[in-house]
Amino acid sequence: MARSSATSDVFSAVAEVHRRDILDALITGEKAVGAIVNDLPMSQPQVSKHLRVLSDVGLVRCRADGRRRLYRLDPEHLRPLHEWLAKYEQAWNDRLDRLDDYLAEIQGQGEPQ
Amino acid sequence: MARSSATSDVFSAVAEVHRRDILDALITGEKAVGAIVNDLPMSQPQVSKHLRVLSDVGLVRCRADGRRRLYRLDPEHLRPLHEWLAKYEQAWNDRLDRLDDYLAEIQGQGEPQ
DNA sequence: TTGACATATGCCTAAATAGGCATATAATCG
DNA sequence: CGATTATATGCCTATTTAGGCATATGTCAA
Numbered sequence: 001m002a003r004s005s006a007t008s009d010v011f012s013a014v015a016e017v018h019r020r021d022i023l024d025a026l027i028t029g030e031k032a033v034g035a036i037v038n039d040l041p042m043s044q045p046q047v048s049k050h051l052r053v054l055s056d057v058g059l060v061r062c063r064a065d066g067r068r069r070l071y072r073l074d075p076e077h078l079r080p081l082h083e084w085l086a087k088y089e090q091a092w093n094d095r096l097d098r099l100d101d102y103l104a105e106i107q108g109q110g111e112p113q
Numbered sequence: 114m115a116r117s118s119a120t121s122d123v124f125s126a127v128a129e130v131h132r133r134d135i136l137d138a139l140i141t142g143e144k145a146v147g148a149i150v151n152d153l154p155m156s157q158p159q160v161s162k163h164l165r166v167l168s169d170v171g172l173v174r175c176r177a178d179g180r181r182r183l184y185r186l187d188p189e190h191l192r193p194l195h196e197w198l199a200k201y202e203q204a205w206n207d208r209l210d211r212l213d214d215y216l217a218e219i220q221g222q223g224e225p226q
Numbered sequence: 227t228t229g230a231c232a233t234a235t236g237c238c239t240a241a242a243t244a245g246g247c248a249t250a251t252a253a254t255c256g
Numbered sequence: 257c258g259a260t261t262a263t264a265t266g267c268c269t270a271t272t273t274a275g276g277c278a279t280a281t282g283t284c285a286a
Contacts, residue, residue, distance in 0.1 A: 006242085009128070016243095027201070042245095046246085048264055067253040067263075068263080069264090076205070078201055078205065085194060091188040092188040129273095129274080146232070147231095155275095156275075156276075157232085158235080161233060162275085165234080180282065180284065
């Protein structure tokens with residue numbers, strides 16, 4: 001019983017650094033598979049397989065253009081990640097506040113910008 | 114050659130739903146292992162092992178209290194996730210904006226609250 | 227020391243991949 | 257049609273890992 005399938009879980013899908021690399025490559029916009037292969041140090045089948053996983057969880061969408069397939073981000077599907085992380089923002093900020101306090105205390109003057 | 118070790122990568126660490134459950138359980142504050150075991154449908158060794166992984170990537174910190182071990186969040190270490198996600202905020206918002214436009218267009222009146 | 231409680235670890239197995247490679251599928255061109 | 261380009265898939269293997277269970281380790285109390 002290993003981890004929940006990357007095919008059904010956004011968290012698992014982005015757990016793979018190569019898949020994050022692909023998503024990053026798509027930030028600038030729609031790209032064909034071949035373009036991604038050129039941009040990243042990955043084989044074509046490797047890219048296609050990762051795109052499949054990303055597609056299964058909805059993080060990318062595909063559209064045909066002749067014999068090419070153009071993939072683009074669907075950042076909406078990052079929402080679960082975003083919302084999960086948001087729960088920690090408070091704790092996060094509390095900690096940063098304490099750091100600010102600490103720094104202010106050390107410097108004993110002015111406000112950090 | 115499987116995915117990068119959950120032991121060294123925050124993304125992989127939070128890819129496991131049970132580990133997210135543990136982190137969630139710690140949002141309210143420091144807790145002993147036994148308390149987590151009571152809160153969640155997991156065995157004690159299971160919890161300990163997940164805590165080990167979370168600890169290895171720095172997401173939790175541990176302190177001894179008699180024979181108990183109290184674990185607490187270290188949300189600072191969610192930063193890589195946070196920063197990675199932030200890169201998509203722009204694309205995310207663009208899409209929401211388009212959705213807003215679309216909704217406004219459909220309704221042809223007033224602002225959505 | 228002995229025993230009870232709290233937690234961590236080791237061993238084992240089943241399952242899920244990632245990646246390599248070859249190849250299937252599909253679209254375009256001559 | 258045949259050749260070429262673009263992408264997807266299937267097969268195989270090595271590796272990772274989650275969970276069960278037993279047990280080691282550590283701490284406290286009497």
